[in-house]
Amino acid sequence: MTDSQAPTTNPVAPVPAGVRTAADVVTPEVLAQLIRGVVGSGVTSNHTPATGEKLADLPESTPEDVAEAFSRARAAQPLWAATSVRKRAAVLLRFHDLLLERQAEVLDLIQLETGKARLHAHEEVQSVAVAARHYGRKAPAYLRPRRHTGAVPVLTKVTEQRQPRGVVGQIAPWNYPLELSIGDALPAFVAGNAVVMKPDTETALTALWARDLLVEAGLPAGVFQVVLGEGPVIGPEVVERGDYISFTGSTRTGREVAQRAAGRLVGASLELGGKNAMLVLHDADIEKAAAGAVRACFSTAGQLCISIERLYVHESVADAFVERFVARTKAMRLGCALAYGADMGSLASERQLKTVTSHVEEAVAKGATVLAGGVARPDIGPYFYEPTILEGVEAPMSVCTEETFGPLVSVYRFSDEDEAVELANSTPYGLNSSVWTRDGRRGHAVAARLLTGTVNINEGFAPAYGSVRAPMGGMKESGLGRRHGSEGILKFTEVQTVAQQRVLPMAPSMGMDDEKYAALMTRSLRALKAFRLR
């Protein structure tokens, strides 16, 4: 073991003087404003991972409250759907401006509720701002009716038009509480739907803050309902009542949601888990790959669906890559104060800490080596865990195939590119992958063989604010459907075909005399021939 491979302690990020605390941000007035309008007859609470202490008391919705929220949304939706697309899109553009103006408020809330470092909260805000601008500008084009000439052009004018689904039931996780709540709801709203959203209770304040901002931007209040409560208790009620289901979370829960939605014959998009692989090929820029791996593995402490958890490195560059990657990882500053300065924050909960700890302990017990990290950091906060790199990992260690969803990555060495691709594809998941090479053509050739919804060349994952125009989602057990781009908005619509007959009545049986009918058919067939020739 060289010096750079010996486990060391990551530095603690400096905390600037006068930094705001939870009590400064979640004042009784702010809390009272945020929880207004939540349909809930019970009481629940959430916590801040920074200390593990209670952050706020919140209303808790029962299944009956969920039913009430759907009634309110259903009552408000037709008027919103009747508003022109341009006016609906203008609401998103105003939301974009307000979000940028007031981003400091939501950066604080995201950090308090998730424990992530400010730079990762910032990336999230940027993504949502760009999504709002994109759909604000492009929704009229995405939703514009498309005219087709009928098979017999003289007879039929066909229009394909988009109708909103109605009331969308949305269920979101805690890891990206702005992006996966409001960010995913924006295209649903601009398409004319109402939304009943169930965010994770632990990150409810961020979702409620965003709801208020969207209402301030012009969304009619009734169109956006938020319900709060335990997933297994009220989640099924949301799925039972939605006209379409938008779910982001684990594959296990996603499967249950899909079965329930299928039973009702309503559509669902599912954004689920991953066990994402990065391939560092023999001709990669090792310095950039090592820096990219740090971002790809440890953003939001690895609690990111597209995070890299398996690193396959060509044996000819493996030593050089590992040395750089380990050194950068050990230098990461840890902290989650409400200020910039930390490179990685806390895990979000004790549950997360337990999973990471058990994956590391099991791997080490079965022979894996810790190259960096591998320890919790209770001196910083109750759920802090160092960014961790393992080597010598092999089946049947859990960390090989199960999603850890934490700051933990395993390094594997390969000699043959085909073998690396096969290994990368060897899990049931298919969300994201990454290829590092100086040869763009080789990168694209490898990408074409990777069974994942996104592949990034010379990047671990593209920031959403760089790729909102293109769809993002999972193959295999990582999901169904896509967010972003045209697919991210059209899924919130039903397509309706309206065929308008130009000449009526059009058959002898409908009153047209034989001669006229024969002349019409001759003209139509001529037109059809010309149409085919075009």
Ligand SMILES: NC(=O)c1ccc[n+]([C@@H]2O[C@H](COP(=O)([O-])OP(=O)(O)OC[C@H]3O[C@@H](n4cnc5c(N)ncnc54)[C@H](O)[C@@H]3O)[C@@H](O)[C@H]2O)c1
């Ligand atoms: N693919 C993506 O875009 C994406 C993004 C973020 C997170 N994720 C995945 O989410 C997982 C982490 O989130 P999590 O631990 O909160 O997931 P989870 O499945 O436990 O919970 C997700 C949401 O579903 C709710 N829920 C729980 N049980 C339910 C039920 N029976 N019916 C309906 N809803 C229910 C939860 O309350 C929560 O709001 C990871 O697997 C991660 O990869 C995927």
